[in-house]
Amino acid sequence: MTAPRVILLCGGVGGAKLALGLDRLLSPGDLTIIVNTGDDFDHLGLRICPDLDTVLYTLAGVVHPEQGWGRADETFVMLDELVRRGGPAWFRVGDRDLALHLQRSLRWRRGDRLTEITADLASQFAVRSTILPMTDSVVATRLETAEGVLDFQDYFVRRRCAPVVRQIHYDGASSASMSTELLQALASPRLERIIIAPSNPLLSIAPILSIPGMLDRLRWRGVPIVAVAPLIGGRAIKGPTAKLMQELGLRGGVVGVHEFYAKQYPDVIDAMLIDEADVREASRSGCLVASTNTLMQTMDDRLRVAQSVLELSVKGGRP
Amino acid sequence: MTAPRVILLCGGVGGAKLALGLDRLLSPGDLTIIVNTGDDFDHLGLRICPDLDTVLYTLAGVVHPEQGWGRADETFVMLDELVRRGGPAWFRVGDRDLALHLQRSLRWRRGDRLTEITADLASQFAVRSTILPMTDSVVATRLETAEGVLDFQDYFVRRRCAPVVRQIHYDGASSASMSTELLQALASPRLERIIIAPSNPLLSIAPILSIPGMLDRLRWRGVPIVAVAPLIGGRAIKGPTAKLMQELGLRGGVVGVHEFYAKQYPDVIDAMLIDEADVREASRSGCLVASTNTLMQTMDDRLRVAQSVLELSVKGGRP
Numbered sequence: 001m002t003a004p005r006v007i008l009l010c011g012g013v014g015g016a017k018l019a020l021g022l023d024r025l026l027s028p029g030d031l032t033i034i035v036n037t038g039d040d041f042d043h044l045g046l047r048i049c050p051d052l053d054t055v056l057y058t059l060a061g062v063v064h065p066e067q068g069w070g071r072a073d074e075t076f077v078m079l080d081e082l083v084r085r086g087g088p089a090w091f092r093v094g095d096r097d098l099a100l101h102l103q104r105s106l107r108w109r110r111g112d113r114l115t116e117i118t119a120d121l122a123s124q125f126a127v128r129s130t131i132l133p134m135t136d137s138v139v140a141t142r143l144e145t146a147e148g149v150l151d152f153q154d155y156f157v158r159r160r161c162a163p164v165v166r167q168i169h170y171d172g173a174s175s176a177s178m179s180t181e182l183l184q185a186l187a188s189p190r191l192e193r194i195i196i197a198p199s200n201p202l203l204s205i206a207p208i209l210s211i212p213g214m215l216d217r218l219r220w221r222g223v224p225i226v227a228v229a230p231l232i233g234g235r236a237i238k239g240p241t242a243k244l245m246q247e248l249g250l251r252g253g254v255v256g257v258h259e260f261y262a263k264q265y266p267d268v269i270d271a272m273l274i275d276e277a278d279v280r281e282a283s284r285s286g287c288l289v290a291s292t293n294t295l296m297q298t299m300d301d302r303l304r305v306a307q308s309v310l311e312l313s314v315k316g317g318r319p
Numbered sequence: 320m321t322a323p324r325v326i327l328l329c330g331g332v333g334g335a336k337l338a339l340g341l342d343r344l345l346s347p348g349d350l351t352i353i354v355n356t357g358d359d360f361d362h363l364g365l366r367i368c369p370d371l372d373t374v375l376y377t378l379a380g381v382v383h384p385e386q387g388w389g390r391a392d393e394t395f396v397m398l399d400e401l402v403r404r405g406g407p408a409w410f411r412v413g414d415r416d417l418a419l420h421l422q423r424s425l426r427w428r429r430g431d432r433l434t435e436i437t438a439d440l441a442s443q444f445a446v447r448s449t450i451l452p453m454t455d456s457v458v459a460t461r462l463e464t465a466e467g468v469l470d471f472q473d474y475f476v477r478r479r480c481a482p483v484v485r486q487i488h489y490d491g492a493s494s495a496s497m498s499t500e501l502l503q504a505l506a507s508p509r510l511e512r513i514i515i516a517p518s519n520p521l522l523s524i525a526p527i528l529s530i531p532g533m534l535d536r537l538r539w540r541g542v543p544i545v546a547v548a549p550l551i552g553g554r555a556i557k558g559p560t561a562k563l564m565q566e567l568g569l570r571g572g573v574v575g576v577h578e579f580y581a582k583q584y585p586d587v588i589d590a591m592l593i594d595e596a597d598v599r600e601a602s603r604s605g606c607l608v609a610s611t612n613t614l615m616q617t618m619d620d621r622l623r624v625a626q627s628v629l630e631l632s633v634k635g636g637r638p
Contacts, residue, residue, distance in 0.1 A: 044422075044425055045424050046421070075414070078415065078418050081414070081418035081419075082418040085419075085440075085443040085444075095396035095400070095417075098400075099397050099398075099400035099401040099404060100400075102364060102401070103363075103401070106364035
């Protein structure tokens with residue numbers, strides 16, 4: 001049973017960097033990471049969970065250091081052969097990566113829960129923190145775009161986020177349920193802080209918060225909930241956060257991010273950690289913030305941001 | 320629609336060598352190969368068809384030249400990673416090989432027929448002859464051994480044929496059916512000869528002949544049916560043929576092979592092609608034979624054996 005001190009809500013690459021910083025700062029078992037599974041999809045008959053993989057590979061120290069997802073020292077022998085025989089090339093499945101996809105898919109099709117499968121994979125990779133999918137139900141993020149409704153990977157990988165997005169749906173979320181493990185983590189008597197990773201609020205965090213009961217349980221805990229802004233100087237380090245917010249008519253920059261969380265999920269966020277570049281902008285909005293250099297390029301960066309978000313004092317916070 | 324001049328009943332490595340010789344001697348479309356699928360099994364969530372793959376890779380010219388199965392220039396990055404994470408090592412799935420397993424498994428699970436899938440794979444590899452699975456139904460060769468009942472790959476790969484075999488079952492065969500494509504091939508107006516490859520009579524050929532209707536259709540055609548003996552000097556080139564025949568109380572050598580076919584399937588085999596080393600033994604048994612050097616090491620060997628079996632005159636043969 002997990003009784004974390006810290007819970008992190010997390011998407012892929014950006015969030016995983018903070019997850020690594022927290023994992024290294026905290027003691028084994030003290031961190032539970034709730035990971036978005038709205039990006040999960042079926043490809044080549046495999047069940048692929050991009051954000052879970054990115055978090056797993058990052059914490060295991062085997063992630064590709066430059067791209068931030070997939071495996072370091074990866075080869076693509078299978079994919080090259082597949083493409084040679086007329087198969088699809090758009091999703092880059094590596095050979096090492098395949099070992100994990102095969103293991104997961106086999107158990108997934110047998111009916112094992114994603115939570116159990118993820119725990120076993122994390123154990124194989126000797127990960128110290130707990131990685132939990134946001135649900136064992138199937139939730140699929142889908143995008144209404146100017147070019148029709150697109151599945152997430154279709155939009156994100158194949159179309160490289162080019163289509164203009166009008167609305168986002170989290171299909172299946174309304175009937176999704178939280179796992180026993182997730183409920184236990186959220187009820188941890190040792191819980192001190194809930195952190196929202198600098199992941200895309202709309203594509204990574206909102207799917208997690210769309211699981212019935214999740215929001216209420218976060219609010220009820222009465223521990224500070226702190227978000228790390230996913231934008232620096234109004235721009236996303238990676239991914240379509242800024243573009244997407246604009247397309248959906250949201251205000252830009254860290255103020256826009258704060259406004260999105262505050263309006264969409266009242267009484268959830270207590271404070272935000274933002275980059276120093278955004279202090280002036282944030283001060284005009286009245287949201288409670290602290291700042292540091294939030295760009296996470298080195299391991300030291302990850303530790304610094306993790307330290308900052310753990311120490312962020314939440315004035316007027318919860319009892 | 321296929322209207323072959325020659326039909327070959329075939330198992331894995333040894334049979335595939337003869338298939339290649341025939342494929343190169345005959346015109347495109349003139350050869351249809353009916354392949355054993357009793358060895359097919361599920362592994363890592365993949366549907367694997369070892370004999371179909373061996374025949375496909377051999378005819379495509381991409382087979383591993385020394386081992387006779389799997390791909391040339393293969394890598395095992397996925398498998399090494401899988402084993403590192405505690406996965407099974409006993410079945411050597413290569414990275415190139417995986418591309419095919421993934422494609423097939425995806426369609427197989429969708430409900431596509433193995434015959435269609437095989438045809439599309441053969442087309443991707445630009446194979447000139449027609450490769451047909453013996454059935455689209457699931458048939459599983461299982462072995463009653465001194466160590467209990469074993470699945471085929473368990474016996475053949477994991478246990479390396481060590482357990483003593485008492486009986487062989489072709490589970491599912493009695494309710495298996497022939498595909499339309501197979502029925503069409505067997506009804507070909509151009510058919511001149513049916514050849515039984517030098518494959519294991521019990522493990523590769525018997526499963527094919529166990530499909531309801533197969534034996535009768537072969538007999539009714541009235542074209543010569545010629546077997547190539549899978550033993551040279553009483554020994555198998557590869558695999559457990561001799562060991563298995565002994566364990567099942569069958570007579571050894573080419574005479575034993577002939578006796579097995581003649582007793583088990585009366586009025587099917589018209590003649591056998593045997594190795595020169597076995598002429599003396601065969602002459603004592605009264606079976607109709609021709610001889611050549613049947614060891615197929617080089618491409619010339621394959622062509623020679625193919626030529627011999629095509630030219631084998633069947634005295635007293637069918638009208």
